[in-house]
Amino acid sequence: MTQEQNPRPAKRYARLAPLYKALIWTSFLINTVLIVVVAVLGWTLYTARNQILDLTGTTRAFAGTNIAELQDVVAKLQGSTIKYTVQLRGARLPIELEVPVQQETNVVLREPVPLSVPAAILFPGGGGNLNANVNLELPAGLQLPIRLDFLLPLKQSIPVDLDVPVNIPLRETELGPQFQRLGAVVERLVAPAEPLLTRPDEVPDSSTPLLAPSATAAPLIIEPLPTAGPAQPAP
Template identity: 35%
Template sequence: MEQRPKRSKWRTFLDVATVFSFAFNVIFLLVLILAVPSLICLKNRAVEPMLTALDQAFQGLGEATVHAEVEVDQPMGIRFDLPLDQPLDLNFDLPISQETVVVLTGPVPLNNLPARFNLPGGGGVINGTVSLTLPPGLPLPVRLDMVVPVQKTIPVQMTVPV
């Protein structure tokens, strides 16, 4: 008589779990297939009309206007002072492009500047250097062309009558 090898408990558990899982999935699939028509019917009868009504109500609210008249038969004096106490942060670049005249406050030496001397009467040209000093008080025309970064917090404290 031939003996069969014993099955382990783990292998038996796996076989039972596989059969149970297969049976559960088949039953679940049948329930879903049978429930689909009633779910579609529920959607058509209840959910779609409710959503359509909500959509129409929201569209109506968007187009609605309210007209009302409020009669006031006595003067209403509304007057008060609004105190402001808040810092104002400034952070921007200020472009400056203008011509102005500055006055020298001290002597300005100019040393060894290249110069070209034209001799009169067709005497020719001599290249050389020049050194001189601009005196204090001399008005000097200049052109300012720059961008000044402004980063400042200004405290604003005032009372505004309303």
């Protein structure tokens, strides 16, 4: 008894055109390169995360420090005062005014002063009266009380040689409103970024040097490198 074996049909594969093969290999290579690049980039970011965090913190602290100093400068400008001493040397100050003089004083006669005044002499008992002139002479050295009441005009220039202190608050000058506007503009710019800033405990002052030069610093000594000797021949 024989068994008939049915032959299996042979598998046939479609043959791809060379262009399609090139496209497939190109796509495979591109995907491989992209996967490698993404993996390297991800690993780099993962290993550099501490540096990125430090850089972010440093940036926030840098911005917060400078903004705090800017706000402090604006506040001090609003409350500052101009203090100066004006020196007047060799100048002349013109004066033109009337000075009221009201004073009681005594004057002394330097020489005799003759007086001739009319006088009415009445005789008692209805004897009538007599109109006559009385001649008197005030002796020299006599003190007479008088009252002065007049306006003394002054019109001249006087020499001036003095130091005049000047103390002017800026808020009372024309710069006061401008400093207030500057402060308001700074506050409007800082308010949105306030949660992201790191404020310093103490407001810095850029007018003072951060590092003072040390008078006892050791001098820098540069020594020459040792030079190699001539090469010895091998035995």
